[in-house]
Amino acid sequence: GAGVSQTPSNKVTEKGKYVELRCDPISGHTALYWYRQSLGQGPEFLIYFQGTGAADDSGLPNDRFFAVRPEGSVSTLKIQRTERGDSAVYLCASSLTGDYGYTFGSGTRLTVV
């Protein structure tokens, strides 16, 4: 597609449930990033993929968070045993090479109740 697509756009889940957030990057972009943005703050880095592998996962807050990109294109961010503090907008971005020209998706607003 023309841009980065994220689904769903909104997700409401109960505390303790498992959720998956999907990111469809721009075709051909090898670099893919996940960021999390809480209200009133800038996006915080979670994880970076170069191709299929996670080149840097230092931003994942704990082991409840996991992300995959099995074929080097679509990525899924998985959150287990969700907590109310996980509520945020989760942003995905892709870049052709990873060193400039990032394009962001519209984000998934996750609300844990």
Add this chain to the structure above:
Amino acid sequence: GENVEQHPSTLSVQEGDSAVIKCTYSDSASNYFPWYKQELGKGSQLIIDIRSNVGEKKDQRIAVTLNKTAKHFSLHITETQPEDSAVYFCAPLGGGNEKLTFGTGTRLTIIP
């Protein structure tokens, strides 16, 4: 890690006037300096960026200036219009880091 500060946090300007937002960073190896615009319900949109080998870049009403010695870069918007109202983020890319570190954002309001 990279420390990024943005000033001011809020800015209101009359339509037609200019707006300037400044971003300071700590990593002297940073080599890529983008500005993003975020409107309600939308993802962050890249509006202008600059590489470390140039000091200024302009695209119509928007410009970015870079001072590598002082470790800051600024967004300049001239002839502001109501549609410029948004939150703007700087996000320098650290050298060898390959991840953007975002500033805290500046809410720009254009007063008609």
